[in-house]
Amino acid sequence: MKNGSNQNWDSYYSENRDFSLMTSQALTKVLAHVDARLEKICLDLGCGTGQLTRELFHRGYTCVGVDLAESALRTAKSLTVQASSLTYIRGDLETLQSTDLPRRQFSLITCKLVIAFVKDKERFLKLAHDSLAPGGTFAVVTPVFGSKICEKKPGICVSSEEIEKQLGDRFGNVTVEPLGDVECFISHRQS
Template sequence: MGYVVREEWHEHYADGKDFRPLGDTERALLAEHAPVPDGGGRALDVGCGTGGLAVHLSSLGYVVDAVDFADSAIGRARAEHTDVEGVRWLRLDIERDDPVELHPDGYDLVTLRLAYPFLRDRSRVLHALGERLRRGGALVVITPTAELTSKERRSIALDEGEISLLTAGWEQAERLDADGLAVVVLRGPGHTVSAAVE
């Protein structure tokens, strides 16, 4: 089944399709709630698609690892952003592949924009990503909400119960709104990379 899903996403991007572009409110919320640490920071953009968010994060001063499991998405991102520095494009299935290519020292910011509802094992992936956060880092999930999404497209959104599950186990969880999208900022998982390094 996973292969079929990957093929569907590959075709989506190969056909020239994309998703909702990054909005101004999202940009403002990211700048306010996930600013680049003094001296620079490192970000991981999971499910990067054609790279709009990754490029924005690099423009803020982050060094970005942008990952997607669709070959065509990574191919388009590389082709469309050839002049962008500070982004490393990686074809990686965050649920199935060996994450050896991810930065061993962790990240100050991990983002999942319009990607979280598509994960098969959400809690496992979120826990694993939380462990990659540096001390003081944030994991940001940006997602459509079920109440503002048509029934036919319910699979792309989270309902309030799913958002509550998403925030469980974090020291800080803040729910914000960006033009109909929920922006959930999570901080302080039980184990972080920097805690393990120190």
């Protein structure tokens, strides 16, 4: 099945391919921006094979991972312990509605290596904003133009200025956290 960015994600993941993993150290940097007073509930948009979703689960989060590719979700489920606080659902980020999610509000929403493939970023950012609890954190992890990754794979990169502006327009605040070859754009829903 093809999504709005004309990528065949099922085929990609069926070939046992995956994207770069987020290191434990990088995740610790991101989590330093999360309000520890909020209940640990995470939505991982574009979870792929679930590496980040599982890491957050092991750090005490109740997690929902969403991805379009059934093959990626099969892999994620096969690598996951059975737990009611860790679920995966199939969903197209171009059409996903908050009513498709098992919860209405999350204290943390992650989006790792996905934003470059989302066609309607305004709609996507609205979904993220509306799905965040007051004070919640939205973390967009992506390579940006000018990085070493973009020299080889420009199609997976975004403009740092553009994503900062889009997040700023929706959330009102943006912090950029360098994470090696990628950057994490962190925004919060105002209380």
